[in-house]
Amino acid sequence: MKFVVLTKAAVPLSTAIRIDPKTGTLVREGVPLSTNQWDRDAVEFALKLRDRYGGEVIAISMAPPSGIPALESLIGMGVDKAILATDRVFAGADTWATSYVLAKTIEKYVPDYTLILAGEETIDSTTAHVGAQVASHLNIPYVYYVYDAEIQGNKIRVKRFLEDEGVDEYYEMELPALISVAKGTQMPREVSLSRKLNAREKIMQATNKELGLDPECVGLKGSPTFVATQTGATFPPRKRKIYQGDPRESVKALVEELKKEGLL
Amino acid sequence: MPCKLWPPVNKEEYKGVWVYLEHDGTKLKDVALELLGKARDLAAKRGNAPVGGVLVAGTDEMAQEAIYHGADKVVVIVNPELKVYTPYEYANAIAKVVAKYKPEIFLIGGTKRGREIAAFIANTLATGITADCTALEIDPKTGDLLQIRPTFGGTQMATIKTPQRRPQMASVRPGVFPKPPRDVNRKGEIIHESVELNGRRTVFLGAEKRIERDIADLPPVESADVVVAGGRGLGSAEGFKLLVELAKLLNGTVAASLMAVRAGWAPHTRQVGQTGKTIRPKLYIAVGISGAVQHMMGIQESKYIVAINSDPNAPIVQNADYAIVGDYKQIVPLLIEEIKKAKGIK
Numbered sequence: 001m002k003f004v005v006l007t008k009a010a011v012p013l014s015t016a017i018r019i020d021p022k023t024g025t026l027v028r029e030g031v032p033l034s035t036n037q038w039d040r041d042a043v044e045f046a047l048k049l050r051d052r053y054g055g056e057v058i059a060i061s062m063a064p065p066s067g068i069p070a071l072e073s074l075i076g077m078g079v080d081k082a083i084l085a086t087d088r089v090f091a092g093a094d095t096w097a098t099s100y101v102l103a104k105t106i107e108k109y110v111p112d113y114t115l116i117l118a119g120e121e122t123i124d125s126t127t128a129h130v131g132a133q134v135a136s137h138l139n140i141p142y143v144y145y146v147y148d149a150e151i152q153g154n155k156i157r158v159k160r161f162l163e164d165e166g167v168d169e170y171y172e173m174e175l176p177a178l179i180s181v182a183k184g185t186q187m188p189r190e191v192s193l194s195r196k197l198n199a200r201e202k203i204m205q206a207t208n209k210e211l212g213l214d215p216e217c218v219g220l221k222g223s224p225t226f227v228a229t230q231t232g233a234t235f236p237p238r239k240r241k242i243y244q245g246d247p248r249e250s251v252k253a254l255v256e257e258l259k260k261e262g263l264l
Numbered sequence: 265m266p267c268k269l270w271p272p273v274n275k276e277e278y279k280g281v282w283v284y285l286e287h288d289g290t291k292l293k294d295v296a297l298e299l300l301g302k303a304r305d306l307a308a309k310r311g312n313a314p315v316g317g318v319l320v321a322g323t324d325e326m327a328q329e330a331i332y333h334g335a336d337k338v339v340v341i342v343n344p345e346l347k348v349y350t351p352y353e354y355a356n357a358i359a360k361v362v363a364k365y366k367p368e369i370f371l372i373g374g375t376k377r378g379r380e381i382a383a384f385i386a387n388t389l390a391t392g393i394t395a396d397c398t399a400l401e402i403d404p405k406t407g408d409l410l411q412i413r414p415t416f417g418g419t420q421m422a423t424i425k426t427p428q429r430r431p432q433m434a435s436v437r438p439g440v441f442p443k444p445p446r447d448v449n450r451k452g453e454i455i456h457e458s459v460e461l462n463g464r465r466t467v468f469l470g471a472e473k474r475i476e477r478d479i480a481d482l483p484p485v486e487s488a489d490v491v492v493a494g495g496r497g498l499g500s501a502e503g504f505k506l507l508v509e510l511a512k513l514l515n516g517t518v519a520a521s522l523m524a525v526r527a528g529w530a531p532h533t534r535q536v537g538q539t540g541k542t543i544r545p546k547l548y549i550a551v552g553i554s555g556a557v558q559h560m561m562g563i564q565e566s567k568y569i570v571a572i573n574s575d576p577n578a579p580i581v582q583n584a585d586y587a588i589v590g591d592y593k594q595i596v597p598l599l600i601e602e603i604k605k606a607k608g609i610k
């Protein structure tokens with residue numbers, strides 16, 4: 001069985017970010033990237049499935065070459081091999097163009113995949129789009145927010161939790177299929193240095209020369225959406241009355257204000 | 265030359281603002297009504313374009329309810345194969361209806377299910393989509409939809425456009441837009457469509473309600489006028505007892521920051537913020553919450569923000585209407601006492 005995990009080499013939120021003034025997109029080149037935290041849950045889930053059913057786990061990522069260390073760490077977790085789709089023409093992609101490259105990479109290099117796994121969402125963009133869009137490009141069924149799965153023949157049974165409704169749901173899908181793994185449910189295993197040894201040999205890079213995709217369908221050009229402007233977040237102005245010092249006096253002053261505003 | 269995988273679109277053919285009408289089997293979800301309100305607003309700016317709704321396996325009463333809340337036309341998909349929700353099949357069916365009616369804008373509620381199907385629908389229609397918009401506007405120059413969303417962990421606001429493709433799609437979390445008034449005099453059209461499924465690939469096997477222990481028998485955070493929220497600064501689950509007492513006194517409810525939820529002091533259904541709920545109460549009282557941008561994203565629509573925090577430099581103190589700097593263990597009991605006095609309660 002072949003378990004393909006989609007992993008994003010994301011910009012850690014602690015990094016000072018840079019926005020390309022021309023495209024309004026995040027500059028990822030030359031920035032130290034690390035695997036999106038929630039994708040580690042998906043990797044862990046895939047490793048458990050492999051340990052149980054046999055086969056291999058293949059991580060797939062689209063990123064500049066600075067995404068390689070992130071993939072090395074995944075090899076260190078136990079991923080068998082990784083494929084990095086990397087090319088300047090892929091830069092500036094929205095989720096349509098990203099998922100297109102990922103789907104085409106899977107079709108070309110892992111055509112006999114059993115299951116594709118995605119993280120629930122990324123920490124830097126939080127769209128949760130790419131999983132469903134890869135499923136759409138490949139025309140396979142999919143279920144999101146999965147925390148448990150069982151494979152029987154050419155079918156997979158999954159359990160998922162819908163937070164907003166407070167319900168667990170059970171589905172069965174034909175394989176191949178795609179799942180997104182609920183964040184925070186899998187306790188990703190540690191990166192082991194011995195496993196990480198020779199990680200580079202297990203990482204394949206595919207440029208658009210190999211993938212042969214229409215340059216009009218990838219990167220910024222292949223993105224139906226584009227960022228018109230990007231600015232720092234601001235919030236509506238507030239009164240900013242700050243009370244310090246004697247607690248009882250502060251509380252009295254606050255209660256007076258709340259009364260005045262008709263809030264009590 | 266645009267990407268050849270995208271069939272050419274004639275923008276003139278695309279008219280109106282449509283909404284996916286998610287329901288729970290008995291009634292429309294609030295987010296569907298909220299989006300109808302926004303849809304009317306956007307349609308007005310597009311020369312009084314029509315407002316439509318897509319309902320899967322819903323009743324005519326639900327369709328009627330959508331009309332009372334602003335829809336001119338509701339398409340009900342009646343295929344018995346779609347009685348029960350499965351993502352792949354629902355997304356395909358909805359995409360077919362949208363492709364047929366060609367709205368200029370198509371909006372989906374950012375519930376868990378909505379987020380699950382939204383991007384698949386967009387791809388099927390070879391168009392773009394923007395997730396979790398917090399504002400939607402019409403570009404006065406081009407007439408394009410401006411899809412405004414927080415990004416990069418909520419530190420940035422991006423305005424996104426889909427200039428070449430139609431429909432323009434966006435998802436919006438529950439509670440971001442107000443619910444429009446219900447007007448029983450509104451008239452509209454209900455159309456039944458039996459959409460063909462190209463085979464079934466997903467089977468629903470069953471569901472179970474998970475019982476989560478709540479901290480108090482208090483209303484949900486999205487419906488209360490007064491919300492008292494606790495963060496990591498409370499230090500323990502015990503701290504929430506004080507907040508519950510304060511909330512009850514104010515006829516309000518309690519909420520929590522992500523950190524308080526992570527600590528297990530409150531259930532996730534009470535989390536407010538970017539990955540929690542967006543609320544718009546009259547009064548929001550943040551106790552032991554630092555006011556990280558992601559938290560602020562969910563509460564910025566509050567009429568008044570009160571902060572109780574021991575750190576005068578905490579961002580919430582700067583972003584509040586009223587802030588008391590001090591230890592909540594001292595402040596909150598005093599506050600309860602003073603409010604009781606003010607209300608004449610012994």
Ligand SMILES: Cc1cc2nc3c(=O)[nH]c(=O)nc-3n(C[C@H](O)[C@H](O)[C@H](O)COP(=O)(O)OP(=O)(O)OC[C@H]3O[C@@H](n4cnc5c(N)ncnc54)[C@H](O)[C@@H]3O)c2cc1C
Binds near residue numbers: 123537573574
């Ligand atoms: C993608 C993403 C999404 C996120 N989504 C959300 C979200 O939806 N909601 C959310 O809340 N967060 C969210 N966060 C997390 C957010 O960045 C913060 O980490 C979180 O809000 C901090 O929680 P807190 O304020 O309770 O804790 P802290 O930041 O630890 O703040 C505790 C505060 O309590 C004060 N304090 C300590 N002791 C006392 C005392 N005795 N009396 C009074 N005050 C005291 C401290 O001064 C401090 O200001 C998200 C983060 C990311 C990256």
